[in-house]
Amino acid sequence: MAEIRLEGVAHSYDGGGTWALKPMTWTWRTGRAYALLGPSGCGKTTLLNIVSGLLTPTRGRIWFDDREVTGVPPAGRNIAQVFQFPVLYDQMSVYDNLAFPLRNRGYPRQEVDRRVRRVSGLLGLDEHLRRRSRRLDPGRQQIVALGRGLVRPEVAAVLLDEPLTVVDPAMKWTLRSKLKEIHRDTGHTLVYVTHDQTEALTFADEVVVLNDGEIVQAGEPGELFLSPAHEFVGHFIGSPGMNVLDGAVAGGLVRVGDAAVGRASGDLPPGPVRIGVRPEFVRLTSEEAPPGIAARVTGIDRMGAYDLVHAQVNGHPLVARTDAAAVREPGSVTFLRFAEGRAFLFRDAVRCGVVEPLPGSAP
Template identity: 45%
Template sequence: MAKVELVNVSHSYDPPETPESERKWAVRDLSVVWEDGSANALLGPSGCGKTTLLNLISGLLPSPTKGQILIDGTDVTGLTPRERGIAQVFQFPVIYDSMNVFDNLAFPLRNEGTPEGEVRSKVREVAKILDLEEKLKIHSSRLNPADKQKISLGRGIIRESTAAVLLDEPLTVIDPKLKWGLRRKLREVQVSLQKTMIYVTHDQHEALTFADDVTVVRDGELVQKGSPKLLHDDPENPFIGYFIGSPGMNVLSCSLDDIGLNCGPFSIPVQDAELRDLLQDAQGDLELGVRPEFIEPHDCADDSGCVPFRISVVENTGAYRILTLTNGDVQIKARAPENFGPREGDTIGVHFPERGVKLFEDGHRLV
């Protein structure tokens, strides 16, 4: 187990002689700490630098262009993967199809010269954790991708010296029917062994259901880090608001007027005096953010304090409905109960409760 820390890490794949002003940065000035024994996710859209970060931590990329990588406070920048004690699980299972499950799991230990009695004991222990006990004599080529990925994980955790396990989009090639079970097993293994794990994904659902702490990156830069609840309830900027949540947060450009927040074709009343004072002092561009579950749709368009919206799309999820609503050139999503009566084409009233509204100035959270 180990604490993993990045200190002002930047990385460019350009040749060393490239002038700094002309470099393209895959990662830029990123500092983050993943605590000892923690379950973490590194989340962001494709091409944002996630895999580069993982390869820098593991040592597959020997050292960043700038910055330091620390493991348990020790600077490992420039050390080999073996010297760092980092295990990495890739998108595609890395195993030997010519070997059975037992020999695949035993390989890292035998490679270190571990006595065979200890190898057998450790393999059985790891196989039990991964639900592979009944498959130890089966050739790996006969297994489904989910079981092959379990072997990849087992090869990473079987050594006591493993400081941290890095998982690079490990469910990419897994059949959707098997994904839930494998993700649950990954989490069970992390809890059982208390190993530091960093799970890289572009899928917010995978990140939020696996990790206690989520680090969101965009264009190689840290955007926000925190618990799934913190990212959902208190996004630092509109990107986090929209990226986290399904559907994501509604984000509308707005300005202050006599009624409250002017969103173009309508205004949302602001009753709170302190909030009005804060908005009056704002110098930058304002945006309003409100999650679909906080918007309150009403059957009647004339309800007091409501804004009229037309229902353009109704998506029935079973437990609730997702409404796509339009007013002029503004379109928002709202969540309604399954028994909500109005249909597509109807006009309804929408209330924006202040408790559910977030405000951003120049892309940063104001309140």
């Protein structure tokens, strides 16, 4: 296993006209399970292929520990890669497919057998070991492909590119927890590409959020939810995503329209800001005491365990997640407060501060 370091890596497919990846410096630490999360076209596969050596970056350098591998082809990098669709030897048995990467590197027979059976047991393949892989359904074939990626102990990293796309939904949950178990067992460095926030948050030690060719934030799942560093992270993670209101900082206060909603943290220069707050951290009250902002309720989604209250604030739509069946009607006026430390200020989409309570205001 190796620490994988990208130094100013960038990639353009059209000679510098557009950049699929913008210059990034980033380290994948040894033994961690990462999710690389972002929408379609943000550059996830490009980044993965640069790590595996399928693609040479237009700019920058790549290091595996203290060995530079920028120009080294995949065979010289000792990476296991699992693709979206199964890549297997059709005519071989499941056992032989799983054994192939080990035999290819000269592992002794007993060791091959031990490792194949361990992975097969964890992935629920024991009863299929003797079958030809082409006789399996595509979902099961993909599980064998996963097994092939995970069977070698000494790889620098295992890269998984949307590996559960062809696996049926019920099986996905099981496989994700199996993957975590195998990760705990082997200590592989895993990079798991997905555009699905649930997959990313439930799988990874650390989620790396990619948008428009840039890493906009990386952190533990809870950190991305509670403390988004970029507007995109606020929108992309969470359901529904973070609310954003246009506001302004003047005289140290944060205002939405005429209402002061708090103080700006630090010495934020005056001027327009965007205020981001998740639905979970918007409180609704009937009291008109500062720092309440007046809002008109426009609709209520009863979700069973909770309600999503939709409101208009100073011309902006906003959603609050509240206790179920609170007595509120569309058309009524309510007052909003933000949970302390959970409303953030953004400029140019990047977090620049926090809304702090007004002196003497109710918590």
